[in-house]
Structures are given as C-alpha cells and as structure tokens.
Amino acid sequence: MPLEVNLTLCLPRDTKTVPLVRHLIGAMLEEFGVMLECRGDVELAVTEACANVLDHSKVDDEYEVRVAVDPDRCQIRVIDTGHGFDFSTLSEESDPYSERGRGVQLMRALVDRIHFESEPEAGTIVHLVKDLHFAP
Amino acid sequence: MDLGLDVSERNGYAVLAVSGEVDVATVPRLREQLHGLVAQGSNKIIVTRDGVDFLDSTGLGVLVGALKRVRSNDGDLFLVCTQPRIRKVFEVTGLTKVFSLFDSVDDAVAS
Numbered sequence: 001m002p003l004e005v006n007l008t009l010c011l012p013r014d015t016k017t018v019p020l021v022r023h024l025i026g027a028m029l030e031e032f033g034v035m036l037e038c039r040g041d042v043e044l045a046v047t048e049a050c051a052n053v054l055d056h057s058k059v060d061d062e063y064e065v066r067v068a069v070d071p072d073r074c075q076i077r078v079i080d081t082g083h084g085f086d087f088s089t090l091s092e093e094s095d096p097y098s099e100r101g102r103g104v105q106l107m108r109a110l111v112d113r114i115h116f117e118s119e120p121e122a123g124t125i126v127h128l129v130k131d132l133h134f135a136p
Numbered sequence: 137m138d139l140g141l142d143v144s145e146r147n148g149y150a151v152l153a154v155s156g157e158v159d160v161a162t163v164p165r166l167r168e169q170l171h172g173l174v175a176q177g178s179n180k181i182i183v184t185r186d187g188v189d190f191l192d193s194t195g196l197g198v199l200v201g202a203l204k205r206v207r208s209n210d211g212d213l214f215l216v217c218t219q220p221r222i223r224k225v226f227e228v229t230g231l232t233k234v235f236s237l238f239d240s241v242d243d244a245v246a247s
Contacts, residue, residue, distance in 0.1 A: 015161040022159075022190070040221050047192045051160040099201045102193040102229045109228040 003032065007067040013057055018050045021065050025076070029132070032069065038133045041110040042074055048103040049078040049126040056124060057082025073112075074130045081123040138162070140187065141169050147245045149214075150178040155187030158195035166195065170202040179211025182244045186218055191225050203235065212236070214244040 005028065011017040022043045029039045046065070053063045063080040095101075107114055113129040139162040140155035150173050158166055173181055183199065185191070203213045214236045217223055226232045238244040 018160050019157060037221070040224075043190070044192060044225070047159055047190075051192065051194060054160060096230055096234045097200060097204060099197040099204075100193075102196055105229060106193055106225070 004070045005068070009065040009067075011063055011065065013054060013059060013061045013063060015054060018047055018054070021050050022047050025067055025074075028067070028069065029074065032132075033134045034074075035133045035135050038130065042076070042128075042130050045107045045110040045128050045130070046076050046078065048107050049076070049128060052103055052126065053078060053080040053082065053124070056080070069132075071132075073132055076128045076130075078126045078128075079123065139165055141165065143169070143173070146182070146241060149180045149182045149245060151182045151184065151241060153184045153187060155189075157190040158188060159190060159192045160194045163192075163194045163198055167198045167201070170198065171205075174202065174205045174209070179206045179209040181206055181211070181213045182216060182241055183213065184216040184241060185222055186216065188217075188219070188222055191222050193229070196225065196229060196231060200231070200234065214238055214247070216241055216244055 007028070009021060009024070011021070025046055026039055026043045029042060050065070057063060057080045061081050063078065066077040066079070068075045107126070107128065111128045111130045115127040116124065117127070118124040138156050139158065140153070142153040144151045144153070152169065152173065154166065156162070170181070181202065199213070199215070206213050216238050218239050223237070226235065226237065236244070236247065238247065
C-alpha cells in the first residue's frame, strides 16, 4: 500500500458517532487491503476509545479523531476536551463480575502501542498504534 | 447497522438471538430486552451471538449484569458463539471463565 492518508473527524458527543467512526476507519483499512482480523482489532480499539470519550466528557463537548495510515501502521488519536481521566488508577485486570471497566483492557490487548495523556479539566488524548497486516 | 433481537423458547430456556452490532449506541436495547426477560421470570436464558458482527465492552457489561441477575435467581445464562472475532473479545477479557460458551443452542440446552 504506497498511500499515506490522514483523516480528521470533528464529532459531537453523541453515541451515534461511535459506529460512524468505526465504519469509516474499517472501510478505509479494507480498501487498503488490511487483513480482516487486523481491521477488527482496530475497529474495536477505536470504538473503546470513543466510548471512553462519551463517559468522561461533558454533554456539550465535541471530540476529534485523527487517523494516519501509512504502509506500516495505523495511528489513531482520539482527543476530547472533557474533565480528564486518571488512567494510572486502572488495573490490568478488572473484576470478572464487574459490569464496567474492560475498555482499556481491550485496547491494550488489541493494538501494538497505546499511550494516554490526560490532565484534570484539560481533556484526554488516547493514542493507538496498530501495525498493519495485509492480505497476501 | 441496526441491532436485531429475537426471542423464542426452547426446552424451558428463553433463547435470545442477537444480530447486528452491539456497541455503546445499541446496547441500551439489549439491556432492556435482557432485563425484560428476567422481569418476566426467565432465569434460564441462552443468548445466541452468531449473527453478531461486532461486540464491545459495553455489550460485555450488559451480559455480565444479566448473568448476575439470573444466577441470583438460581438460574443461568449461556452464550452460543462460534465466530472467532466475537470469541476473541471474551478471551481477551477473561470472560471465558465467567460464561459458559457453547457452539450451538442444542449443546447449551443439553448441558
């Protein structure tokens, strides 16, 4: 895949935007010939990152998803202007009977690199990097 | 993509066939359906997920909540799922140790 593509989405804080983001990124990776399992990992990881925004931002906030795809990897930044979140408080394994708290666990398992930046009242950036595998 | 929910009965089990995508946008309908089944007295529930194209952590949370509700009524909730993509979500989160997963409704009923 010789192309390098950058895409920026500016979105309202609405649950309907989560499948929209997932479908757009999935379609782009499919167009580039990325393997199904790899696409599925990216789609789920970005879904969790966007759902996290809905959890931790204010009702009227907007958020941004920046996608950069090159022949080696897909980098996604999900950026919100909410009240921030202390990711260091999250444990690697959640209570198996908890009804919440598996989003970060899934993101960590599905992408190759993940980085969180968050400051109180200054929003959060979730940076996901997935090495891409292409169909032969 | 919309969420499909279809309820039937099989040997005393309420069978809920879920299709489409389960995520933060559609999960309220799944939660409402499962709560409704429990409220109607169903404490043996089988959820079939072979028609599910996508499942996120909010969907997992609703299933765990329903599992706790039926087990508190001496019942159980079984999952039928053969799709590798969906099974992977349960494996990554360790929920294969919490739920009983089956390859078919017949296997779940016979367990």
